[in-house]
Amino acid sequence: MKKNGLSYTLHGDYYLPDLEINEEEPTYGKYGIMRKQFLIEHRSAKYQYLVLTGKLTEHLNQADKEVKEKVEMLIEQMAEQWGVTEELKMQDQMEWVRRMNNIKANAEEVVLKENIYL
Template structure:
């Protein structure tokens, strides 16, 4: 008879028997910060190029709020820029209905341009 719960001292994990297999007892840490793509990029940038600012935000407990704010602002700015650029270039719903692949290509180009601007202005500064 196999034990229901075991502990592996080598890796420090406990396991529970499920059928014929032991699966690790993993739990999601609710305190783990969750920020999007731009927040992650900002964190990497701060760690590498602005270590004093990164440490300050970390020590004061403001890092997660800062990264979430940068992520939110960046996403909103990308969306706004995309609308403006699409309008300026005449990329409309009509283009989407007439030639979907052309519309997708144009929108991908617009998104890349908008993201490049936002990364320079908001994330990597």
């Protein structure tokens, strides 16, 4: 019997899904891990669906890739907007590091709200 893209086998009076454990190690990064934790805690039905259909790793890798790209792009834009340049880096490295850390934290906060926590 096949339903919802899964195959089922009759065991006694019940049809149980034929599940396989995927032995490959997940390759997603920091943002993929954050997305997974959010799904487990706040979107359990979606998490279970992704696990059962074997699409969890693909979903988490995609989320990780998208967030990384958006954070990097936003960091570049914010650094330019706030005047954090290579010149500042040569003149005052500690100030440059402080500003870049602040920019990265702000960029991550914006992107995470839009892409991980929804």
